[in-house]
Amino acid sequence: MFKEIQNTKKILPEGSVKEILQAGEEGVLATIGEDGYPYATPLNYVYHNGAIYFHCALTGHKLDNIAFNPNVSFCVYVDTELLPSKFSIKFKSVIAFGKAEKVSGDEKKEALLALIHRLSPDHIPAGEKYIKNDADKAVVIKINIEHATAKGRTN
16 A cells, blocks of 8 residues: 655664654645645644654644545654765654644643654743644644554765
8 A cells, every 4th residue: 555665775774763753853844625625834843652642723724624534644764964965964864654633631631742842842831831822722643553664864
């Protein structure tokens, strides 16, 4: 069902998917809408308990698309460096495929706290206060990863 990486020289060792997802802070979520067009959204995320979590507003294009079709892909890339003399770039990347779903209750709170610890480690008390008082003003989406590949150029 999922295609494998064609350039086998760029396949990274086993364990790289988790390593890259843990190292990244931003990724690009790709969804498909009722109109048949793909929609790619850059966003912050956290890799937590083997899944990808992000938060967003209560309504919007990506939520409409996920409600229409929960199948998504998510791309993360890290450690980039231009290599002008080689007409190339160093990088490590992951493309993950899975199903997106809204989470609630304790899982939502845990995911929001994981996001705060990952992206705002110097503001934990303020983040905890936000979760307590305003968590209902955000939606948290979990991507259950079904397939993921890691590739890169490291020299």
